Amino acid sequence: MDRLRSAGSLLPLMALVAITTPLILLYGWLPLAAFADEVRGLRPSGLTLDNFRELFQPVAGGSLAEASVRSLLLACGYSLLLLAAALPAAYALSRLPMPGRRAVLAALLALHAFPFLSLLVGVYQVLRELGLYNSLLGVALVKTATEVPLAVWVMKGFFDRIPWELEAAVLVDGGTRWLAFRRVCLPQARPGILALLTFAFVSGWNEFLLPYIFLPSQQQWTLPLFVRSLIADYRFVDYGVVAAASLVYVAPPLLLFWAGQKYLLQTYALSGGVRAAR
Amino acid sequence: MRLQVRELSKRFGHVWALREVSFTVEAGELAVLLGPSGSGKTTLLWLVAGLEEPTSGQVLFDGKNVSSMSPRHRNVGMVFQNYALYPHMSVLDNIAFPLRLQGLSSDERQARVREVARMLSIEELLQRRPDQLSGGQQQRVALARALVKRPAVLLLDEPLANLDPVLRRSARDEIRSLQRRLGITTLWVTHDRDEAMAVGDRLIVLREGRLVQEGPPTEVYRRPKDAVVATLLGEINLWPAQLRQCSSGWNLWVDGWPEPIARWPCRPEEVRGGDDCLAGVRPEDVVVHPDGPAELLGVEPWHGATMACYRLGPHRVRALLLRDQAPATASISFLQGSVIVLPPPR
Numbered sequence: 001m002d003r004l005r006s007a008g009s010l011l012p013l014m015a016l017v018a019i020t021t022p023l024i025l026l027y028g029w030l031p032l033a034a035f036a037d038e039v040r041g042l043r044p045s046g047l048t049l050d051n052f053r054e055l056f057q058p059v060a061g062g063s064l065a066e067a068s069v070r071s072l073l074l075a076c077g078y079s080l081l082l083l084a085a086a087l088p089a090a091y092a093l094s095r096l097p098m099p100g101r102r103a104v105l106a107a108l109l110a111l112h113a114f115p116f117l118s119l120l121v122g123v124y125q126v127l128r129e130l131g132l133y134n135s136l137l138g139v140a141l142v143k144t145a146t147e148v149p150l151a152v153w154v155m156k157g158f159f160d161r162i163p164w165e166l167e168a169a170v171l172v173d174g175g176t177r178w179l180a181f182r183r184v185c186l187p188q189a190r191p192g193i194l195a196l197l198t199f200a201f202v203s204g205w206n207e208f209l210l211p212y213i214f215l216p217s218q219q220q221w222t223l224p225l226f227v228r229s230l231i232a233d234y235r236f237v238d239y240g241v242v243a244a245a246s247l248v249y250v251a252p253p254l255l256l257f258w259a260g261q262k263y264l265l266q267t268y269a270l271s272g273g274v275r276a277a278r
Numbered sequence: 279m280r281l282q283v284r285e286l287s288k289r290f291g292h293v294w295a296l297r298e299v300s301f302t303v304e305a306g307e308l309a310v311l312l313g314p315s316g317s318g319k320t321t322l323l324w325l326v327a328g329l330e331e332p333t334s335g336q337v338l339f340d341g342k343n344v345s346s347m348s349p350r351h352r353n354v355g356m357v358f359q360n361y362a363l364y365p366h367m368s369v370l371d372n373i374a375f376p377l378r379l380q381g382l383s384s385d386e387r388q389a390r391v392r393e394v395a396r397m398l399s400i401e402e403l404l405q406r407r408p409d410q411l412s413g414g415q416q417q418r419v420a421l422a423r424a425l426v427k428r429p430a431v432l433l434l435d436e437p438l439a440n441l442d443p444v445l446r447r448s449a450r451d452e453i454r455s456l457q458r459r460l461g462i463t464t465l466w467v468t469h470d471r472d473e474a475m476a477v478g479d480r481l482i483v484l485r486e487g488r489l490v491q492e493g494p495p496t497e498v499y500r501r502p503k504d505a506v507v508a509t510l511l512g513e514i515n516l517w518p519a520q521l522r523q524c525s526s527g528w529n530l531w532v533d534g535w536p537e538p539i540a541r542w543p544c545r546p547e548e549v550r551g552g553d554d555c556l557a558g559v560r561p562e563d564v565v566v567h568p569d570g571p572a573e574l575l576g577v578e579p580w581h582g583a584t585m586a587c588y589r590l591g592p593h594r595v596r597a598l599l600l601r602d603q604a605p606a607t608a609s610i611s612f613l614q615g616s617v618i619v620l621p622p623p624r
Contacts, residue, residue: 165362168329173423174350174379187366 030250033243042239051244064245067226074136074143074211074222075204075252081144082151082200083193089148090155091181095164105153112149120213127214134217139210147203151196158192159185195263202253223249279340279430279463280305281326286335288321288487295321296487298335303480306461308454310478310495312468312510318487319467320359323433326465327354339430350379355424355462356433360440361416363408369419370404376427394426397456414445421453425460432457432464438473450477471511475499483507503548505620508558513585515564516620517593519557521549530619532557534591540617548619556620561585563616564597570609577604 033039037046055064093101123142124133132138162185170180186193208224215221221229227245231237257264281303288296296318303309311319324330326337328349336345344352363372370391377387395401398418408416417437424432437453438446454477457464468474474481474495481495491503502508505516519532519539528545529538539557549555566572572588572595579585586604588595595610 163360163362165358165360166364168324168327168349169356169358169362169364169423170375171329171349172327172354172356173376174427176350179379184364 027250030243030247033240034247036240036243039239039243044240044243051238051240054238054241055244055248064223064226064248067221067223068248070136070220071205071223074140074207075201077136078140078143078204078207079197079200081140082147083197085144085148086151086155086196087193089152091159091185093152094156094159095167105156108149108152112153116146124214134215134220136215136220136222139207139214140204142214143204143207143210147200151200154196155189155192158189162188191263194260198256198260198264202256205252280338281309281431281463281465282336282338282341283322283326284336284338286322286325286337287333288318288325288330289333294487296325296332299484299487299489300335301482301489301492303463303465305463307479308457308464308466308477309480309482310466310468310474311482311484312471312474313484314469314510316486317484319469319484320435321487322484323356323435323465323467326431327356327433328352352431353427353429354431354433355427355429357417357420357424357435357437359436361408361420363416363419363423365408367407368404369400369406369408369411372408372419373404373422373426376423380427390426391422394422397425398422413440413442414449417441417449421456425456425462429462432462434464434466436467436469438468438470446473453477475511483510500618502558502618502620505556505558505623508618508620513561513596513598514618515559515561515594515596517557518622519555519619521545521553521555521619530555530557530617532593534593539612540619546619548621550621552622554622556622558618558620559612559616560618561596561598563613564595565611565613566597566599566605566608567611568605569607572608572610574604574606574608 029042029044033042033044034051035047035049036044037048037050038044057063092098093105127133127138127142130138132141166184166188167177167180170184171177175183206224207222208228211220211222211225212228215225218229223245227242227249230242230245283302284300285298286296286300287294287298299318299322301309311322313319321330325332328337328344328347328351332345336343338344339352363369364375367375373391373394374387377390382390391404392401395404398421400415400418400422403411403415403419408419411419417440421437434453438449441449450473466477478495480492481498482492483490483498485506491498491507493501498507499511502511508514508516517532519530522529522531522538523545527541527543530540530542531538539559566586566588572590575587575589575594577584577586580598584599584602584604586597586599588597588608588610590610597604597610
């Protein structure tokens with residue numbers, strides 16, 4: 001029995017190793033190359049901080065530091081906007097008996113499946129009209145709009161799990177609906193909120209397409225655009241510098257995922273329709 | 279405080295959860311709402327608390343219509359069936375929560391929480407979280423939270439349903455004596471007839487959203503309105519019977535019985551529109567004499583006594599005996615005045 005089980009889990013494990021090994025090797029290469037004196041071919045040698053020094057040099061096109069700050073702004077702003085939009089919507093869909101609730105839920109799913117790129121021209125027009133073209137706020141708003149449907153679904157799952165009696169108890173104890181939301185629903189949905197924030201931050205930090213399209217001027221570049229520019233430069237490509245930039249780029253999501261894995265797993269379990277055991 | 283419910287109805291979509299229910303609970307009384315699941319008991323409780331709005335009808339506290347008042351202005355305490363303790367707060371914070379919302383100072387809150395905790399012997403649990411408590415402890419905390427604000431009305435939704443049987447008995451007596459001592463007008467929802475018989479000053483029987491019968495528990499037990507109420511409250515023998523007038527009044531005849539099983543000087547009011555009816559006798563009112571036409575079918579232990587089942591003609595008779603042995607054949611009679619006449623089943 002035991003042998004059977006271990007043989008059964010061996011196969012998926014081997015498949016996992018086969019798929020992830022190249023990725024892990026590449027990520028392993030990153031720090032080596034980033035601190036290397038010289039990268040010949042893909043082989044790093046020596047030890048130096050020069051690559052980073054060069055990155056933080058202020059250049060005409062903006063430095064890594066400035067791009068990082070903008071990425072941070074985008075990621076944080078987008079996360080908060082998403083939360084501000086998704087939380088009330090999810091609570092309403094989970095709790096309030098309103099006409100057309102099911103239709104709204106179905107529409108949200110359909111919206112989530114809608115390919116965003118087909119809206120590009122329209123979104124461009126709207127941003128121009130609003131004067132938000134070539135601004136971080138514009139990108140954050142567009143990104144929020146595209147991600148809100150899924151976020152609402154995930155948060156609704158968390159709210160659905162909170163027994164209605166808990167809110168009723170607040171009302172009987174002398175509280176208002178708003179107080180019940182604040183004092184009971186929000187603390188109960190905390191894992192969901194943290195997971196949503198983590199996902200949103202990472203997704204905002206990593207976002208390439210939207211800034212690429214809606215932030216044409218180099219002064220507005222975020223980190224992904226900056227990294228890309230290093231590779232696509234007219235000069236020869238300095239792999240050490242690219243690696244150093246990539247390291248800076250990849251660090252925050254890694255840290256966040258490591259810190260928030262407990263909540264993230266819960267979100268996966270919930271959005272997959274599996275109830276986590278309490 | 280006097281609680282009145284007047285022609286209260288509640289409709290969810292196309293389903294009537296409650297239809298024109300009216301009753302009064304006097305100040306300090308404990309009324310039990312008894313009924314099978316789906317009979318509207320919990321809905322009624324939520325309407326009294328103000329957590330649902332009635333479709334029509336009124337709820338009155340001391341004569342004042344509170345139907346459109348929000349729950350927080352009604353000053354009711356409620357124990358939910360699943361207790362609904364706030365999972366992220368300590369027991370202390372749970373109990374103090376209603377006081378905090380009233381804006382009491384921290385000192386006052388402390389004093390009031392200690393007082394109610396002492397009353398329910400949960401002082402040593404105050405620092406714990408709800409998930410560190412047993413079912414019985416959670417129930418006490420829920421009760422403490424409901425009582426701490428000194429509510430005008432206490433609403434208990436199946437307060438013992440999640441306790442084990444041994445605990446249920448002691449918790450029942452404790453809540454009852456506490457309620458008496460504090461003199462809080464109380465509505466207690468249950469589907470357990472023993473619980474209902476034991477704790478209530480007044481019994482209100484609900485079925486399919488309608489009030490079927492109300493009154494003191496023993497009266498409802500002795501004079502149930504129909505066969506369903508009769509069986510809901512306890513074991514009972516029911517036989518098809520007929521009313522026949524004779525020179526000295528009215529006799530109740532059961533098919534196959536040599537003589538009428540009951541007589542009344544005037545016609546019982548319970549039977550209307552015809553003479554067909556049901557005769558009911560509680561097993562404890564059946565008297566068994568050794569030797570006779572009734573054959574013993576079987577016995578089963580019954581809370582320390584014996585429930586014997588006899589066949590008499592086409593009928594079965596269940597009799598409660600306070601001894602272990604039941605005679606193999608017997609003649610059957612009933613205690614004076616114990617025969618209940620019920621309208622025939624529709």
